[in-house]
Amino acid sequence: MQQTIRIGTRDSQLAVWQATLVRDQLVAGGHSAELVYIKSEGDIDLVTPLYAIGVQGVFTRTLDAALLSGRIDMAVHSMKDVPVQLAQGLAAAAVLTRANPGDLFVYKGDAAFLDDPESIATIATSSLRRRAQWLHRYPHHRIDNLRGNVNTRLAKVASSDWQGALFAAAGLERIGLRPANSIPLDWMLPAPAQGAILVACREDDTRIRSVCAPLHHEPTALCVDMERTFLSALMGGCSTPIGALAEIAGDHLRFRGNACSLDGKTCLSVEKKVPLPAELSAQAPTGESLAQASLGESRRAATADLARAAAGELLARGATTLIQKVTT
Numbered sequence: 403m404q405q406t407i408r409i410g411t412r413d414s415q416l417a418v419w420q421a422t423l424v425r426d427q428l429v430a431g432g433h434s435a436e437l438v439y440i441k442s443e444g445d446i447d448l449v450t451p452l453y454a455i456g457v458q459g460v461f462t463r464t465l466d467a468a469l470l471s472g473r474i475d476m477a478v479h480s481m482k483d484v485p486v487q488l489a490q491g492l493a494a495a496a497v498l499t500r501a502n503p504g505d506l507f508v509y510k511g512d513a514a515f516l517d518d519p520e521s522i523a524t525i526a527t528s529s530l531r532r533r534a535q536w537l538h539r540y541p542h543h544r545i546d547n548l549r550g551n552v553n554t555r556l557a558k559v560a561s562s563d564w565q566g567a568l569f570a571a572a573g574l575e576r577i578g579l580r581p582a583n584s585i586p587l588d589w590m591l592p593a594p595a596q597g598a599i600l601v602a603c604r605e606d607d608t609r610i611r612s613v614c615a616p617l618h619h620e621p622t623a624l625c626v627d628m629e630r631t632f633l634s635a636l637m638g639g640c641s642t643p644i645g646a647l648a649e650i651a652g653d654h655l656r657f658r659g660n661a662c663s664l665d666g667k668t669c670l671s672v673e674k675k676v677p678l679p680a681e682l683s684a685q686a687p688t689g690e691s692l693a694q695a696s697l698g699e700s701r702r703a704a705t706a707d708l709a710r711a712a713a714g715e716l717l718a719r720g721a722t723t724l725i726q727k728v729t730t
């Protein structure tokens with residue numbers, strides 16, 4: 403009998419949904435697995451905006467510690483909450499197939515005010531990235547802070563004077579909460595890795611790494627790695643307004659990135675489109691067969707170069723000043 407795999411997760415509804423998805427896949431693969439609930443710093447202080455907490459990994463550090471001490475065997479995270487550099491001694495065991503990567507505007511009443519350049523609406527979000535991109539498009543609006551897990555935030559919107567609030571589509575959709583009065587924000591670039599789930603384990607845990615191999619989705623991993631490479635090449639911390647989205651569209655890889663000033667007055671954006679290696683087209687097999695097909699480090703290196711080139715372009719066009727303004 404193999405030992406039961408202990409899957410660490412935060413206890414928000416979204417986190418539990420994601421961890422359950424992993425557990426169910428492991429169980430379907432013939433393994434025994436259970437959830438272990440662990441509170442993160444980000445769940446305890448629900449008032450301070452994340453950018454003001456100021457440390458990376460507020461949602462991941464307690465889980466990292468539980469992994470390293472052997473209390474759990476794997477941790478399931480929303481990948482966008484995980485610092486680009488994983489904690490020492492940990493490794494990515496799998497990146498799951500990405501859900502809707504976009505952001506969503508949830509509004510009250512009707513959304514006609516969006517087309518009215520005179521309207522003085524107040525929109526809620528604590529994300530500097532969403533704030534900056536929203537103000538870039540709607541400079542006449544006001545932004546208020548709104549923290550908490552998805553459920554708390556939805557409830558706060560309902561009982562507030564705000565006209566609406568901004569959410570990750572994946573966060574709402576996964577827990578079956580996508581409100582009818584919502585608009586997908588195609589023009590807003592999501593956070594790097596938004597909508598993707600990362601399973602982390604101890605670097606030397608070969609059993610867990612092989613158990614997780616069938617859960618891995620290489621096309622998603624390739625895309626989110628590009629986005630995270632772009633982020634680190636721009637020196638963005640978790641709170642810098644940087645958006646990035648890599649998408650596989652047929653036989654092409656499309657990468658878009660941006661960096662904005664906090665007030666949204668300046669938004670620099672970049673786009674790259676390159677042909678995709680045939681084995682990674684949208685129809686590519688997933689999981690084990692693709693892992694076996696092995697992309698090879700060279701292909702990853704090529705897409706990482708593209709992300710760094712995109713970042714380099716933004717830096718050359720003035721992103722350095724934007725980022726300095728944010729961090730000082």
Ligand SMILES: NCc1[nH]cc(CCC(=O)O)c1CC(=O)O
Pocket residue numbers: 480481482483552568569570572573574595596597598
């Ligand atoms: N920052 C918190 C967080 N981390 C992951 C998600 C949603 C799921 C995802 O983006 O993958 C959210 C909520 C949100 O941004 O609205």
